[in-house]
Amino acid sequence: MESFNGIRVLLVDDEPHILQFLELGLRNEGFDVKTAFDGESALAAVHSYQPHVIILDVMMPGTDGLTVCRRLKEEEADIAIIMLTAKDEIDDRVKGLLIGADDYMAKPFSFEELLARIQARLRNQFPSLLGEIRLGPFVIDDRKKEIAFRGEALGLSPTEYKLLKLLVTKHGTVLSKTNILNIIWNYDFGGEDNIVEVYIRSLREKLGDKEHRIIRTLRGAGYRVDLP
Known part of the structure; x- marks a missing residue:
């Protein structure tokens, strides 16, 4: 079993039940988890919390996920970004990948699949974090x-x-x-x-x-x- 102690994940979504579900699951796996409800609070959290992985919803009020992703990539932030998109929003997935997102998942999704994708990004971008x-x-x-x-x-x-x-x-x-x-x-x-x-x-x-x-x-x- 992988050890995820010390690996920081930022969850960004304006739906409280999704945040609660993902936060509980990831904490149980050993991750350090922080949550944000919108784009601006996500950007502030990135600079103070310095996550390794950000799970970022596209559709949010105010500053949306695509804008957050673009700004972080422009700053060359060393973060693995996994975008969450609506099931049929193919354009959002394409836009996210074009501006630098590392992966995407369509809602609804299984927790096991999300965990596997987080592990894949860690192995690719932060291999030293995994024992x-x-x-x-x-x-x-x-x-x-x-x-x-x-x-x-x-x-x-x-x-x-x-x-x-x-x-x-x-x-x-x-x-x-x-x-x-x-x-x-x-x-x-x-x-x-x-x-x-x-x-x-x-x-x-x-x-x-x-x-x-x-x-x-x-x-x-x-x-x-x-x-x-």
Whole structure:
């Protein structure tokens, strides 16, 4: 079972019974939950509460959910936004995604589905908040700083752990050597970048990836992990 302690969720909806239902369910799962009834109070709560996830209804009096979403994305707020839309309002879903919403759900919805979507956003945007992340054949335990592959712990150095975690959690995305250097080594690298190649080679050895099917090299672009 996932541990959601310390993960902050802001619920924004002008229907009290929906807020009460979601707040009770999420608190029972271990989340820290705050509620807001309209767009302006939601924006104020974001700045003071700094949630990781916001469940945001589109249709609200005054400042609506689409406006809230756009303003937060313009501010580059580090928040996963899940929009709630009426069942038949396809235009609202499209508008929400175009202005930066990370996901949407149509009312009515099941609590189990909402929980699954929250978990998906956390794994994608805040993987370090979850103690254990399962992605394909990988299990990342951020508390122990360990990664298992097909059930076997890999025995990684701290830098190998950070690099493989980056590649796996960003699976499907090509990461250039420059990006990797900036993220893992925390500086702009102006010289030889073969240090990345050295660590990639070491990771491939520990994964038994002789044919480079797990960590793929895209010539001139960088590296990418593809998960089944």
